[in-house]
């Protein structure tokens with residue numbers, strides 16, 4: 001089948017990790033959760049079936065008790081703080097940004113502190129004090145203040161930049177935001193995962209898979225199911241909880 005051929009590079013890469021007696025590491029971040037929905041049920045069922053820890057980036061201003069009750073049934077889920085209201089404050093001709101330099105820093109930091117407190121109040125130990133900026137963007141000048149309002153980690157997209165707190169970035173986005181707005185080509189995603197694993201083999205960051213369950217088409221769900229099936233088949237793979245990654249980062253004194 002063509003589909004098998006598409007996945008073959010990942011099978012081979014994982015075999016290399018296996019021969020080296022190492023584990024290829026993955027983690028999963030899913031953005032924009034607000035409340036229980038059929039799509040969230042599907043995500044939690046799929047990740048639960050494969051025992052994959054999932055970090056849900058929750059939008060504080062829009063969420064409430066219902067989500068907390070639903071997640072009580074999903075011990076493999078943790079929640080992170082997805083900005084405050086996922087509201088764009090950038091001018092029309094600029095990239096969308098909630099946490100930019102377009103408002104006084106006190107206002108932005110105030111929103112973030114409120115978001116952390118709200119989500120932690122709802123979720124208790126399930127909440128991890130990690131900021132996931134909407135659109136993966138935050139003004140660089142704000143990052144050094146995140147620790148002072150209670151955050152221990154930041155997660156955006158791409159290679160991490162040095163910061164005063166742990167930076168645990170996503171690096172493989174399944175969605176084609178600028179084209180079909182559905183799942184990206186499976187073969188290209190496999191190539192990206194393999195490239196990230198090759199980087200990780202030399203000491204780089206784990207594969208940080210980024211999903212958005214509310215807008216997944218069938219192709220996106222199918223991609224996840226295939227990836228989870230393949231990675232479950234080998235001892236050479238581990239899906240890590242976000243707390244493990246943050247703890248490790250703290251251990252390095254960053």
Ligand SMILES: [Zn+2]
Nearest residue numbers: 031032134135
């Ligand atoms: Zn978002």
